[in-house]
Amino acid sequence: MADIEIAELKDIFVGELAEHGHWIVANLDTGISWPVEQQKYTYQDTDFFLLPITKESYPAVALKKGDETDQEARSRILRFLSAMSWSEGSGVIVPFFTGGNLPRPMGREKSFGLTITRDLNLTYLPEPAEDRGRVALALMREGRGLNHPAYAFLSFYRVLEAALPDGRARGEWVATNLERIFDRQGQEALEKLKATGVVDLGGHLYRSGRQAIAHAAAVPIINPDDASDYERLQGELPIMRGLAELAIEEVLGIKTRHTIWKEHLYELAGFKERLGPALVQGALDEIEPPEGATVDLPHIDVELRRSDPFTALKGMVPVHVSQQGKMMQLVYRSPDELVEMVFVLDFGEERLRFEWDRNIYGRDDGSAQAAIYAAELTRFIRDYVGNGELHIYDAKSRNLLSRVDAFIPTNYWANHEALNEQIMRWTEEAAHRVIAHQHEDVQEGAP
Template sequence: MRTPYIPHTFGEAVDRKLRGRVGWLTAGVASSIPWPSLDVCVKYAGDEYFLRGSERSGKPSPPGITIACDPGTGGADAAIAKIYRFTSVLSWFEGGYVDVSGYIHGSHPILYGNPRTVYSSIGIAGIKAFNCNHMPIVDDDHVRKALAFWREGNRLNDVHDSYAFLSFYKVIESQFRDGRERGRWIAANLDKLSDRAANRVVELRAAGIDVSSHLFDSGRCAVAHASLEGEIIDPDIPADRKRLSADLVIMEELARIYIRDELGVPTARTLHRTRDRLAPWDPLLPTETLEALRAGHHPPPDVSALEGRIVSVGLWPDGPIPGLEHMTMHIDAVDRGVVKAVLINERRTILLVFFLDYNNGRIHTNLEDGGLVRGENDADENDVRAYATFFYKVIGNGIAELTCDAIEPIDCEVVIPVNMMMTMSPDEAIADTVERFKSERAKKSE
């Protein structure tokens, strides 16, 4: 499943985008995921989605999602359908729900807000903290339906147990033509459950109940149907409510397992553990070299194809750091799948070191060996600012990105400082470093 780089835009650039055209649709949402405090534009699967922040001019604002709405490309129905699909994937990826409560469309991006149905149960700290980068692109219609039912089930989980159960059941039911195959899948996966779901399975089995049949007859059918003779979930019977609530944890966990294992849709957490950060740079090396690096072969393969490459160094989500946009890569060493790359700027005054760990699909920043260097040119104020920006932002848990040619950026692992206490914010430290440089240079010129 494709998990491409997803550009995020913050700040005034978002306002310019919203003012740059006419024809918009805004959906108000109820959200249980951390919601951005200020507007952010996310470019996903070819469309720009504007997540409207929970604050505006220092006051609470209704969360929502705005998208371009053009009568020539399907109008409001096409626009809201895109938002439904986007929120389904976002809900699964972020481990909660983002549910559309209503929408409005017109020439301007008007906010939609009803405080009873449009809200965010969790805020978010930081102006640029929202991040759904590498969220999967869902092209398969069967996967889309499963995620839609998952989003619906999560939204109903705190509202109505019966319909939440039915939605989670439909995650699985929607993927099978044959009910017997569905039943066999459920039976085969019951032993994968854990915690409360596993305990409930043990209770039912101890009572001599076939769990798979029970979930269908006393759960799915009892919720979906009502007849004089058939089994139903009676809203007035406490025992019925308790039974369904107890079974709900089984159905939710089975739905999660199906989406995760059978459909292979990653969450942000699983993707963080499994994504090969270096994969976008695969075209830069021959296939046999990549295979040798990933296997950690020794002696090391020839990686000369990386030598002399021009690389831009930046920070997510702001892009290239001024002064580090055009750095030349030199290979210093290769050992057991790890490539030590040294990047030098055009003036040869800044040196940055990175370890490309092909064996584990990671790239690490080596702050200890990098810095300002003396040579043909002395570092000037711009060089000092550029390096200080890189150093202090990375020390402050910023995500460094390397971009080569027109390939999507590769992101470095976050640096966790050891035995180091920051007494200033990264921005303050950058400004202080530049001022000290200017002061020292002024003293030398006296």
């Protein structure tokens, strides 16, 4: 992480962030590690910009306003933040909105205590179809971001109310699902609460938590000056957070990032959409396509997250498709046929299979281009086994076809120094070949 540097505020206004317009900026108080690089995400047909964090300003998200009102633009940002908060599992509070002809964040001096990352991986941003799902995500974002146990507790309970509006049904659901909280802190807090002798756990959370926080006309009442009330709510807060997470996922059907990771449907999602349901179902049923059938496959760009693009792996062309059981093998080549990659779509396991040590080849025809490709393929291997995340895009539309999480190679130790030397040797070889070919051209042209 030594190569991550925090920019100065004056240097972040580059590219699209330097374009004048009517900008709305949400300045954030968040526990999310914030990127030091500009990022752009399209969510619900709107482009949002994550402004790089600086020591002079708040982390922020900006939107270049169109025909909508300022209030509508702010609401769009808040919905984006709620989706991002859910995906990242951390709270986001907006202390202030700013705006102007450039996306200027609110200034502050903060030289220490910054939690940073090079970039955020927001490939999963939920888009709830119903209002109660959107409200639940907003309340979850708020509850996770509040630094006050009573108000955070109330926000989490309101998530349950959004997911389960009927009080009786909500009480029954809580009683049935308390033991299913998957958050470890929530599980530990639940065991501590049981140890106090409380029998009706759901009723306790409602009466001594939700009601006692929201009302002061009758006991029990949460007294802000009573340290025991503060400590009790602080201790029971993980239970409510766990119940809120469970309700959003299981009642409202909005998956957590952990569930998305466990299912890993993103590995084949784009390819399955392109191939179509009939062909995919045929593979699952182990029925091979009829002889002579055409399989519509796109040209692809193969990339690694956080690595510079690989020229050798851009615009790769499908040249062969075969099926064995529930698996479909795809062979791709570079347009000049110097590089070949093999991928296997494992429909039964919802996996994209790619063996880095045997499924990528480079052909050396003696050209400078082949040497350049050899350097790039070595860099690809170095970065891939070094915590690389594989991304495959449709070369024309740039839609993400597949994403494969980073992995730890077995029985292999990556010697980065040796790989870097190999990259340098191939780069030098490419330069030598250019000179040699130029010399040959001169000799051929001599009288």
